[in-house]
Amino acid sequence: MKFSKEEKQKVVLGALLGIAVVYGYFEYGLGPLKASQKRSQAELTALEPKITEAKKQIASRDALKARIPQAETLLQQIDQLIPPGSPIAWFPTLVGQHFKSQGNDPVVTRMLSDVADPLVEGYRRFNWSVEIPKTDVFEFARTLAEFENSQPLVEAPSIIVEFQKDDPQYQRVSLNLTNSVKK
Amino acid sequence: MALHLNLNHEQESLRSARRRDPLKLSMFGLALIVGGFVAQYFWAMGKSSMQTRHLAQANAEFATLSPLAAAAVTEEGELKQKLANSDAFLKRIEGRFYWAPLLQELVTNVPPNVQISRFAGDGGGEGGKRLQFNLDGVAAGAEPRSVAEKFRQNLGDLLGKKYRNVVVTFRGDLVVGKETVTLDGKEVPTATFGINVQIQKGDATPAPTGH
Numbered sequence: 004m005k006f007s008k009e010e011k012q013k014v015v016l017g018a019l020l021g022i023a024v025v026y027g028y029f030e031y032g033l034g035p036l037k038a039s040q041k042r043s044q045a046e047l048t049a050l051e052p053k054i055t056e057a058k059k060q061i062a063s064r065d066a067l068k069a070r071i072p073q074a075e076t077l078l079q080q081i082d083q084l085i086p087p088g089s090p091i092a093w094f095p096t097l098v099g100q101h102f103k104s105q106g107n108d109p110v111v112t113r114m115l116s117d118v119a120d121p122l123v124e125g126y127r128r129f130n131w132s133v134e135i136p137k138t139d140v141f142e143f144a145r146t147l148a149e150f151e152n153s154q155p156l157v158e159a160p161s162i163i164v165e166f167q168k169d170d171p172q173y174q175r176v177s178l179n180l181t182n183s184v185k186k
Numbered sequence: 187m188a189l190h191l192n193l194n195h196e197q198e199s200l201r202s203a204r205r206r207d208p209l210k211l212s213m214f215g216l217a218l219i220v221g222g223f224v225a226q227y228f229w230a231m232g233k234s235s236m237q238t239r240h241l242a243q244a245n246a247e248f249a250t251l252s253p254l255a256a257a258a259v260t261e262e263g264e265l266k267q268k269l270a271n272s273d274a275f276l277k278r279i280e281g282r283f284y285w286a287p288l289l290q291e292l293v294t295n296v297p298p299n300v301q302i303s304r305f306a307g308d309g310g311g312e313g314g315k316r317l318q319f320n321l322d323g324v325a326a327g328a329e330p331r332s333v334a335e336k337f338r339q340n341l342g343d344l345l346g347k348k349y350r351n352v353v354v355t356f357r358g359d360l361v362v363g364k365e366t367v368t369l370d371g372k373e374v375p376t377a378t379f380g381i382n383v384q385i386q387k388g389d390a391t392p393a394p395t396g397h
Contacts, residue, residue: 017212148286
């Protein structure tokens with residue numbers, strides 16, 4: 004089949020039009036659409052872990068919330084055990100009254116240190132030295148047991164009991180006590 | 187043979203030329219392609235609009251969740267602090283070492299031929315696993331060293347029933363002095379001793395006593 008000159012021109016024109024349509028379609032039609040699709044897919048992919056993380060965060064808070072009433076009750080009970088005011092005003096009196104009531108007199112309580120509690124945020128730890136120069140160790144042990152049972156926030160990191168040579172029925176007690184107080 | 191003249195041949199060749207006009211044919215082809223493209227475009231647009239809808243939904247969900255999550259983070263910090271405080275207090279209260287029962291145990295179980303002159307107890311600090319105390323005293327008897335040794339062993343057995351991993355050892359030498367005491371009407375020699383006792387803190391079942 005032989006094309007005339009005019010027909011050849013028409014074939015070339017048709018081919019050019021075809022190329023223009025294909026180019027125009029991909030460049031200005033499908034291309035931007037695909038790019039927009041890709042962008043929104045990327046945004047969606049980036050958003051999904053954020054949504055999952057947010058949901059996880061809320062769920063984790065809710066799980067913690069379930070354990071809170073018990074902890075709050077304990078903390079309230081602890082706070083109720085701490086008298087108001089500066090411990091220097093009430094702790095020596097508390098110790099003195101307890102041990103003196105059992106016949107240990109004198110009882111000398113001195114504050115050794117006052118530091119922020121390293122384990123419990125919002126509380127302070129006070130360290131005290133308690134001297135009871137003359138006591139009967141049997142009686143003292145009983146009194147100490149009562150004190151340890153009635154004061155759950157007080158610990159005794161160390162204790163020294165010395166038996167007096169000149170008066171062997173009495174002993175001298177040096178006690179270190181630590182207690183927690185709200186800031 | 188009869189001569190057959192086709193007088194319409196020019197019209198026919200023109201019609202035939204119009205039928206196979208390359209421009210027309212390419213236009214048909216192009217229209218077909220364009221039709222395909224349009225269909226594909228609408229399909230892609232549908233997909234894209236669905237994705238956009240999903241994205242909008244996700245954005246809206248995130249916009250709702252984001253402040254809630256931020257509040258949850260802050261609140262979680264406070265809650266964790268409360269729980270940590272409560273746990274620390276509980277652990278501290280439950281992990282306290284009670285000196286009074288130990289003192290009572292000691293003073294009621296010291297035999298008459300042993301006299302304790304000093305008791306020094308160290309709780310080992312908070313979080314410490316072991317506590318220790320030192321006992322200084324005098325043992326009296328015909329064989330004061332044996333009396334002291336028996337006291338050490340009995341002390342280990344006694345404490346081993348109540349505490350875990352009890353280790354009772356002499357500190358330094360057993361010194362037999364020139365001093366004597368009257369025991370059951372007899373003058374007997376004495377030996378001064380120092381004993382160190384180590385105990386594991388905690389309330390678990392007592393472990394076998396070690397010396």
